[in-house]
Amino acid sequence: MASNPLAPQWLVVPDDANTLSPALWPRTVTRSNGEVTVGGVTVGELAERYGTPVFVVDELHVRERAAEVRDALTSAFARVGSSAKVYYAGKAFLSIEVARWMAEAGLNIDVCSGGELAVALAAGVDPGRLGFHGNNKSVAEIERAVSVGVGAIVIDSLQEIERVASAAAGQGRVQRVRLRVNSGVHAHTHAFLATAHEDQKFGISLGDTADAVARIRSHAGLDFIGLHCHIGSQIFGSDGFAESAARLLAVHSELLAGGPVPELNLGGGFGIAYTTHDDPSPIGELADRIAEVVAAGCATLGIPVPVVAFEPGRSIIGTAGFTIYSAGTTKDVLVSTADDGITAVRRYVSVDGGMSDNARPALYGADYSVRIANRVSDSEPALVRIAGKHCESGDIVVDADYLPGDVRPGDLLAVPVTGAYCWSLASNYNYLGRPPVVAVRDGASRVIVRGETEADLLARDAGFREGASE
Incomplete structure (x- = not known):
């Protein structure tokens, strides 16, 4: 049967319009x-x-996929002498049950609002396994995150350094923080989904990183654990992650002169198939390639491979x-x-x-x-x-x-x-x-x-x- 001329070029007339493509459907379908x-x-x-x-x-699909992503990333970095932390990106879909599934699979959880934090806490997730994102966290959200013992707050602006420091000092706590930066790498994706080029609302430029980290380290109540960068969403290959990692590691290396930088967070964005035309890279291949690039970059710079964190969401539950x-x-x-x-x-x-x-x-x-x-x-x-x-x-x-x-x-x-x-x-x-x-x-x-x-x-x-x- 000939294709309808109104159809997009990528859409092929199926031999059987009842067929369910395994790449698009839950595993038990x-x-x-x-x-x-x-x-x-x-x-x-x-x-x-x-x-x-x-x-x-x-x-069952969600639980198995969470374990697969976890195992692929942790195994890949174990092979280069380090380890990986996997945070489920709650913004993809979060409920109390799903938060429990993620915790039971050994994943941490990334939240980006007070409401998402409340869901994770209601699920009984250890606050130390939570990361808190957001470009405009309210003072109340920051204070709550500090008070419950959130494992890491991702600082997104210079003003936020002082806000988190004030909350930590006011509660007599030391708060672990990451600093979100823009690597300048723009993954090939929809313009609305691209989040690592310079003209956007998230993070600070790499050129401002050293001064920002110095400000973080000047506060006794803040514990700087590393940089964070997210290059986009629905990414099918590893090239964007590799280039971003290389740029981040150069700055990471410089920051080691001022104190420990135990972790590097490369964000999420692993793509999935929405149609039979889509061909995303398997998670094992992505994990191996990124680990190889990070290890090679560290070897060139003469620094140890840090713990590398990731934040997959869509690729687990989509x-x-x-x-x-x-x-x-x-x-x-x-x-x-x-x-x-x-x-x-x-x-x-x-x-x-x-x-x-x-x-x-x-x-x-x-x-x-x-x-x-x-x-x-x-x-x-x-x-x-x-x-x-x-x-x-x-x-x-x-x-x-x-x-x-x-x-x-x-x-x-x-x-x-x-x-x-x-x-x-x-x-x-x-x-x-x-x-x-x-x-x-x-x-x-x-x-x-x-x-x-x-x-x-x-x-x-x-x-x-x-x-x-x-």
Whole structure:
């Protein structure tokens, strides 16, 4: 079958539009009698019990992936005579259950707000295993972080040095801190996701590092443990990490003259596949390459290899989650291509969620895939665009994919790779409640984040009077 001329060049017409690519779906996902099953539970059971939309997380996948990332990084650095610290980046998706899974897998946790700190503490995570990020932490957040014994605060500006020092002195504590710097390396990624070039809100320039570290070291209540840099997100190769590490190590070496610098934090950003076109590097290859570069750089500089910290989030939980929607309406639209005026049909399939549960397509132009989840079909593939129900023309969940041509209202549609940055970016736009998050494992399912009802939304409105007539 020829591709639809409206489809992006990278999108290939599938031989079977029912096929589930292993790279995009949780590890326990299969089709049983045509229906998608995850963790031994069918999507039909999940939709009937929890409604749609619903975020589904494969607990076993998350736990296994966390251990794999941990083992890959720690083993790689053990081979070069050092060690690695792995922090789960909570901003990808954080709940009390997920925080517990990470702690049980031996990971530390990175938080970047008072709310994320509260979740980690409620999960019983040892505060010493937490890192606290943020470009504008409030004084109250800093004081709380110091008081509970957060393992490391990442200082993001010169003013913050004094704020953290004041909090530590006021509580008679010594607070371990990192300094976030910009290496000048801009990983090849979406402009909104790039966070290490100079003209951005995070960190300070490498040229200002020596003075900033001297100021940190002038405070008895601050313990400087190393530099931090994050070069971007959704990075598929190791070249950006290698170049950033080389630049950071040069400054790291100079700082050793003024005192110990036991650690170096290279951030996160390891990419994952959202479509069959994506080809991210395996974590083992990334870990080995980065460890080799760091070791070689240290050898050249004549310094010991520091403990190297990383902050993966998406690469741990992204592929472990997917979203189930119910199809509502379908609409065939005749469209002429811009280049040659060829006319073709694009089928719009509307679902009962949208940009309120997945803002990434609207924010970043992110691509996703979709499959009919409650049945299989031998109908010829048709190009579809999955649209949300919000009053926005940009409310698109999946820009382009092929589904069986008989896709119809009432079908359950599953969009994979929504474990990261979907629930965490969710909103109540158009007064939709945020969907529940359900964990599945060993034939059982349970809610780990409760969905919101209209009553929940109204309860926050100060003008609401319970029992008032409509």
